[in-house]
Amino acid sequence: MTFVTRFAPSPTGPLHLGHAYSALLAHDMARAAGGRFLLRIEDIDRARCRPEWEAQVLDDLTWLGIRWDAPPLRQSARLPAHAAALDDLWARGLLYPCTCTRRDIDLALGAPQEGVPLGPDGPVYPGTCRPAQAPRGPRPQDSHLRLNMRRAATGPCRFTETGPAHARPVETTPQDYAARIGDVVLARRDFGTSYHLSVVLDDAAQGVTHVIRGADLFEATRIHALLQRLLGLPAPVYHHHRLIRDDAGKRLAKRDDARALAKYRAEGATPEDIRRMTGL
Structure with missing residues (x-):
């Protein structure tokens, strides 16, 4: 390879x-x-x-x-592929629209206070907009879309890490996804996609076998490994290096x-x- x-x-x-x-x-x-x-x-x-x-x-x-x-691959040229992946996840009942602002989330969590769990994107979303049943109808175009971790993370998910701080296989359980990561945003109203979704799709499109990036993105890789599994994408090896x-x-x-x-x-x-x- x-x-x-x-x-x-x-x-x-x-x-x-x-x-x-x-x-x-x-x-x-x-x-x-x-x-x-x-x-x-x-x-x-x-x-x-x-x-x-x-x-x-x-x-x-x-x-x-x-x-x-x-x-160079221009990410903006990949927006149709990002939209197709969102359509797939929406049709499978794994996404839901969210209208919460950052202030809404802080109020729901009682932030600032000690004990509020922090995930890769900040405070773990409290599930305010999470529906009891999967939404029906066309995918909304005018709101944030979150990944329903309770439906998406159905088993342990792993990725291979070779960086100096975590040179080992890394596993995340469904309980960890729910408690430590939460329902992350996969589509933003103003972007049409999100970093988490676009990076896994674009890495796969470019045939990337090894992702080399800063240690600040180590925890986010748990999200990326799950998305690769959900979307049937190959899983690269990760190397998270020290930060300058x-x-x-x-x-x-x-x-x-x-x-x-x-x-x-x-x-x-x-x-x-x-x-x-x-x-x-």
Whole structure:
């Protein structure tokens, strides 16, 4: 089996040192395995994605010495496939519409307070809109859609992890899905899809065999493994790497312009300097 991995940035801001580390690590691992490295532009957030940011992403990656082995896949071109998967899950009674705002959820949970369970997407949804019976009729287009974990997680679900912190098979039970993850959103009114759904569908479409990404997405992989099983998709091997942090130990974000690659480039840094800064 050919080793196939990818880097999937969102063009909503500048790439920083954390992005550089993730992209370089995935590129290095693909080349070491004699495999393929792919690029995906995750541009479904139309309100925040900008052509100038996408151009900067491509320029920064090229400057780093990264080369992709096929034309970049644009996630927005995959929306029909995302919609078809939602139709399938809806027809099987696994989705339901949700009108709750973030404030509604906080009020239902009594937040802020100690003991509120936190899942990959924040506080575990309390099930306010979950119906007793599966909804009927056409799939709604104007509301969030949540995955009914009580119907979807019917047995243990596993994925293979090779990252330094969790190098082992990882299993999630139906009880864990209900208590630790909850009914996650799979379609957003403004996007038409969600990160969780689009990432598993697009990885499968690109033939990705190994997903290399930050440790902050480790818990979300439990959701992705379940969706792969529900949708009959191949399950890649996962490698969640360490995060690049600032001097205070905080994980870098796109708003951290002080760590933007463009800034280092303007100051005369070389790709070898970036590798040294990130521990590569």
